[in-house]
Amino acid sequence: MQVHFSHKIRPPKRAPYLVSRPRINEFLCTIKTRRLITLVASAGYGKTSALTDFVHSSAPYPVCWYTLSTFDEDPWTFLSYLTIATAQQFPDEMAQLIALIEGNNQPSWPNTTSVLLRAIDSIQEDFMLVLDDWHLVDHIEEVRDLVASLLSECPNCHIILASRVHPGIQNLMLLAGRRQLIGFDEDILRVDGSEVAAILGEEYQTDISSEVANALSERMDGWITGILLSYASTPASVPLQATRQDITVGHPIYQFFVEQAFDRQSPELQTFLLDSALLEDLHPAQCDTVLQRHDSGQMLSALRSQHLFISEIDAGVLRYHPLFREFLLERYRTTNAPHYHATALRIAAWYSAQHQWSRAFDMYLVADNLPGASAVISAGGEQLFMQGRIETLDRWYQSIPNELLDTVSLCLRARILVGYRGNYHEASLVAQMAHAKAHPEEMVHVYLINAYLARHAGKYTETIEAGEQALQLATNPMHQAMALRMIATCRHILGATQQAIEELKQALDLERSRGNFYNVALIQQDLGFCYERIGGLQAAEECYRQADAYWNNINHTSRRTYLLNNIGVIQHLLGRYQDATHTFALALQHGTDTDTKYILAFIYLSQGDMLCDLQQWDDAIAKYNDARQISDSPDIDAYLTLAHVRLWVRQEQFALATEFLKRIDLAKHPHSIRLNILQARILVGKGKYDQAQEILDDLFRLAGHNPTERACAYLTQAVLYAEQYPDQPELLIDSLAQAAHIADQMGHDRFLGLDTQISSQLLQRAQAAGWSRAATWLDYRQEALRVAQMINPTDQRPTLVVRNLGTDQILLEGQEIDLGWAKAREVLHYLLFHPDGATSEELREAIWPDLSPERSRDALKRAVYRLRSVLPRDLITLHGRIRYRVDPSDVQLDYDVRHFLRLLSTSTTSESMLLALDAYHGPFLPQSDSEWANHQRTMLEQRYLEALHRTAECYEQLQTPQDALRLYRRIIDIDNLDEAAHAGIMRCALAMDRRAAVVDQYRQLQQLLLDELGLTIEKDSEAEHLYQQAVSLT
Template sequence: MTVSARPITSELPFLETKLYLPKWSADLVSRLRLIDLIHPKRKLTLVSAPAGFGKTTLLAEWAAAVPTRPVAWVSLDQSDNDPALFWTYLITALQKIQPSLGERSLSLLQSPQPPSIESVLMTLLNELTAVEEDCVLILDDYHVIETQAIHGGIGFLLGHLPPQMHLIIASRADPPLSLARLRSRGELTELRVSDLRFTPDEAAAFLNQGMGLEISAVEVSALEQRTEGWIAGLQLAALSMQGREDIPDFVAAFSGDDRYIVDYLLEEVLQRQPERVRRFLLQTAILERLSGSLCDAVTDQNDGQEMLETLERGNLFIIPLDNKRQWYRYHHLFADVLQAHALMEWPERMPGLHGRAGEWYEQNGLFSDAIRHALAAHDFERAAGLIEQMWPTMRRRQRETTVLGWITSLPDSLIRNRPVLSVAYALVLLNDGQLDAVEARLQDAERCLAADSQDPLAVVVTDDTQLQSLPASIANARAYRAQALWDVSSTVTYAQQALELLPEDEEYERGTTAALLGLAYWTSGRPEAGYRSFAEGLAIFKQMGLPQIAIGGTLILAQMSMAQGRLHRAINICEQSLQLAAEQGGPVLPGTPELYLALSEVRYEQGDLAAASQVLLSGETLRQQASLSGAKFLWWVVQARLKAAEGDLETALDQLHEAERLYHRASIPVPDVRPVAALRARLWVRQGRLTEALGWVSDRGLSVDDELSYLHEYEHLTLARVLIAQYRRDCIDNALDQAIGLLTRLLETAEAEERTGSIIEILVVQALAYEAKGDLAGAISSLERALTLAEPEGYVRIFVEPGTPMMQLLREAITRSITPTYTTRLLTALETWGQPQDDAPTASVVPSPQPLIEPLSQRELDVLRLLNTELSGPEIARELVVALSTVRTHTKRIYSKLNVTNRRAAVKRAAELNLI
């Protein structure tokens, strides 16, 4: 059976009610003793207590106490466990403080290819730093958050919170943040049960003034003891006592009873309500939010709005979510208890209630809620259909985590009969890095597609517009998975399948296929073929109006170009992409700073270390200002190579250590053609730490007899260098012959695959091996070939790095008139190579490559520029039209970020970092 339905393309709804700051009314018991405990100058206030202790009400009163203080409020719920959604709500809430606040971080978050959350948060922190006045962010019901990545993000935010910002978290459980550290630094205020429970005085005020009862002090004290100051319990008790004549008897009976307070009292309260109110409460308890119309749909009545207002007047567990009397919610504790009652009373009616709620949400375009209720109603068919329709929208919005949660709630048998859903499942699994689980889902989809004509009853498709491109999507998913495992031949096979299956107009999948093929060719040692295919893929994305993908992919194109020995082309494509990025305007696109990274690498290969450092710094500065993390480890690798070129091998090794720490063999389809550990082994060789280098060889299980593959080429070349060094130290002929044999085989392979970049490096190492052996003719022959190939592209580093042995060979080359101009240039470069830059003429323009841990905000940069003038503090304040204290705050932050203690040092360091 094929049921057709339109795909859902509407925007995902944004629930304004979640950002509503609850109203505090003076009828409630004022809790000044607690209000005074909250210090907005500390980083965090944690209000941690079970349900029903008045956490939300307390914070509402606190916010109302200083109405001029800007407050951003987020009421969290289960669905906020999707990080993209969580941060969207959080940043949007902050915009209540200042409408432009968080614009950049929000646009990053919602960009088609969002950068890492950490990058988004860095941007957000920069934006927050620019806020002039003190402000507060309140996260209510934080206990619903279970996603570790969100806790990590909040921890990061806390660690870098600007001084004018205060965070308040209300939760039923302590959040997994470093509370002890905050506590020991005096940055944490805690309000816990012992603080929150009503004192006898507060209980008396609540019962007598708040709830309009007239209860004696003795009875108040009895109630307070029985409930242990639990406010929800006292509220239920008050509701039970309203209109009662026999209050002393009631209090005595309640006090002498061991039952769970809510069990005891809720029964009382419900029994005292008119039947229609009682019924309404139990029917609507399943709703996370209530509106008149939604309640009407669920109860099949038409008095929803009236009932909600009745409940509000009667203090019956209901909380307004706006000031229009439109949306409400039940107090969470009572919603749970009411639901439990409903479940006991009418277990058979619950699915029907959920079903009607789901239908209402679907008709009102709130599909996520519709899916949630359909799942709760166990109406899995309906849920599956909705998920299928939502999938294209969710995919474009990077909401794969939510979709994964939905799909895993469905019975497996049902997913397996739905080809569109099965492919969606496979793609969210790929996105989640669960590579092993993907294939079974794709096979299910294929089985369905094959069965469609013969056994149409078994196969279900809700959104058949996705059906057409399904075979190509399946092939692409397989290609992606294979490439993430660096299984080249399978990648190519599946990508070619995808090409045959692609519908004419399916450009996105076509671009994906071409890019995956490119990566596969590169992985297999054919960077030129890889370049062509990858560039074709990027061109498709660019044509589709997705230049950000083309820019983001340029780093890979540049790496392929370098592997091919095409340094000039690498420069050209990076500069073109920089131009393209500049044309886009708006926030810095992910991948743009990495263009500088690639440019720096090329300059380094061409021996222009000053330019390499400068370009790297420009990229680093841009990366920090735009807060884009990208492939973080690569930045450390490039820095380490530059440091090593300056002769500072120890720092370089530290930087490689950092690179290694940041590198994760993620389930992504990009090959690691230059493992950090191999680069470290090369530095060890240069330091004469042969034991460590040999340790690396044996750890990696490398041998000269290994079967050769491009993925291990860099390691094998490193092995050859280790063997040559071993021969120079121990004079073991065997080691050298082994190295020469390995190099000969490496050269044959690289020549067969026409990989000029590899050929040049292999020839250089070969020349060194022959030189070590005393075979000058052999050495010069290899060197001559290398020089001839390298001259047009301007390679320098590879010839000058080996030092003395190469110097002798180059001098010999000059006497033989081999590429004389080039060789002379190399000899000159060799003389200063590997020496600290202080001695080099370029010293003044090569600053410390140690980056700022925390970037400066725009405002701090403004202040910094003025610090580099003769202006005094008050003059700077006047210039920027802010208070002197604000300037001082900024200045303090600047000093701490630059790790300096005075103005002069700050200016000096800023100049080194090209910040001014």
């Protein structure tokens, strides 16, 4: 039989630079137990390369290869090439068919296909048939039917189809139901950072960092052809790192999209592609409404069927590949600019009407309509500010001239400039512009921003005056509460903390009456500051906890991150270092989701301070450096100066500290008093006692308003007296007692006991002289040293993080582990949940209950092998050849289920119970339907619900029904038939004098019981009594 294109029936040669992808090969190896594998993805995702590597390295059976083209649309051509492709491996079996086709008489199609099927069935071994570029013939009915016959009649033939469209072959669902079909798409083929680095290294003989490789993978969404085309067009003189954030649709990629995607579409589909590219998310109904169409569903279905760089991100919601969308927008803008701008303007107006402010703003810019963008700031800016979207607002303001902004928008900009960027000068200019534009009814905004600026400038008396002016003009509770809060925070700073607490409570009542969770949380936060100032650390932590609950409730990540940092600092001050470590880690976890690095920098500073107290000097320096790298804020920089000098002084590295102090102007530094205290300690270390005493005498006059500074000054004086007058211990003890007295008024003294500028030897001297407090401070140090061994961040063991609550996530050293087999993951989860381990029989019964003993034993062996090959090998151990267990000695194990249960068992107060509740992130292994997982899921959920009930009842007893209400609603979200929770909501509503809410909740419960169970509320139930009480009061 004559073959015109012999390359079509041979696997492509494996290029020397082709990088093997073991995880893809492992997926393709499942062909051993399947009749058909479909590999469906857009152009350029590496389907052919993956198959080439597979057949040359990992194929379990002999391979017959057939690369399709448009010439194969003729069924006889397809059959002929298929016959010759099979004959490459099995010439004897195919000889009769070849003779039939080459004969003088043209055989019939049915007769020829029957001969083909018998020939293939006669092959005495299993083999693989690879059909590459199947999409070119999928529309030919005879070809589809022939392959369907192969699948149904020839069990020895295992077929792999590589295509850009889902195959239209008959009976695929039947194959899937029999577990004979498995399909892979772009999710499998996308290259990750390590694969990008390996591929580019082979292709261009160059090394790139993991950071650049990961950025490339993320920007290109794992599209390997886009990555290669991008770098093919990068000049050799340009370093690879220079392009990691600036990858755009250059000419090679543009041409690829034109030739392989856009030009192959009908004019109607091309128009839809251009219009819909202006939408970030694609939903048929939304596209019809916004684009004024009626056929969006058909268009999107056509694009999906072609895998035209479009993927589903949520049920019914699609999104284009980011670079393909960028290409479409550029083509639209350059080929039909008027229509492009008109469509963008219509979409922007629609987004505004939906309160999708971010998208509306961006679309107004696309439409080149600055007044529309300015209106978005005015309408939605405050909402985004409350959500912590500071970087977004910054970007907005940089795009719009101040002249186009109204008074309210200008005031908001000034708040951001000074509060989050530390730019007081520019904020003042913006505030002056707001004042000039303000109408009389807008002057309250001006007085409030003036108060805000004065407070940040340290002009506390001016702040109070401006706040009182705003309070006189304010006619609504929001402005009244803001003014009271501004006044109270400054009274607190000036020492009138008790008066500040009373004013904050007034503001809190106003905001609670408005139901504004954002401002309630802010005021709870301020109350925490006040309680912390007067020594009520436990009360401060409780206020912070309540504020944190509000931030969590309104999903304000940045504020919550900031507050978790404050909680961690209090735990540090109270000596709860393990709790502080966990809280700081939680803050950093939330902080990665925020759009401001300023808060993250403060967390690193707090971690550095705790590590400094624990004498982990190198680790403390590392944290301080982390803070410096991610933020250039003047506040951060000023604190880092203090932190470094303090750290060197504590290590008695006086020369380093002195050199650093020479570079700064102490008189103008924000932390001048603390730096002068450290300078005095340096002088003591150098034996310059008189100069040190002179500095301390000045400090005692200046540090009157700050008890921490005053206590630290007395501590330094104690060191001075110990060095200068070693024979007069009464001077040492008197200074230590003065410092301790101030600390007692503050409510905590660990910061003094752990300050290594006063040595343990000196404390022992004071103890010997009769100062009993020295023993306590020495105990603090011993405890800190023990804790430091347990939470040492330099532990070289790898960190294994396993999250089973609300998710299924395994991370080793911060990298997510893909075991590639759900059952292997389940073995690990089962063993983690059972720390005493499980026998082989228990594991097989739990995870493979439907398999025979032999098959389940084999499956368990493969699962353990898989776990040991990916995780630290000694993590899964076998004891006595009987019991498997997880041995965490070689890793730092962070297992959320164990943490949740430990917190539940140790929580005795509402604040600690809230921490436990916060550790429950959702149902146990929500995607698993195993019986054992269902059982544990039910148990954990029940414990969570019980804890919610207990904590809510505790809040009711504390007469904070609004907090209890939040918890009862969380119960209803999980179990809407929990009558006790419904009754709890009704009690809280009644306590808050919301009788209508009681009636609404009663009716909701009534309807639920009727719809779900066919029941009514019992007459003697609590819910019925509460309802009757509310009705009678009404």
